[in-house]
Amino acid sequence: MRVRFTQDYDYKPVPQVTVAYLAGMVKTVKRDCGRRAIEAGKAVDITRQKDEHDGNEVSDRAGA
Known part of the structure; x- marks a missing residue:
């Protein structure tokens, strides 16, 4: 997952880390x-x- 942190955040996956x-x-x-x-x-x-498109896809239909 890709995120942008808007505030400082401490992640503790286990108590020692x-x-x-x-x-x-x-x-x-x-x-x-x-x-x-x-x-x-x-x-x-x-x-x-x-399902997002960035506009760089090539259409598979001729003339489209």
């Missing part, structure tokens, strides 16, 4: 981390959806 993310970072993170950060209001999901 803390991963610090700073506001403004754009990172690919584990889904659990991304979900928790979004629920805490400290990140937004910027994962590109598979």
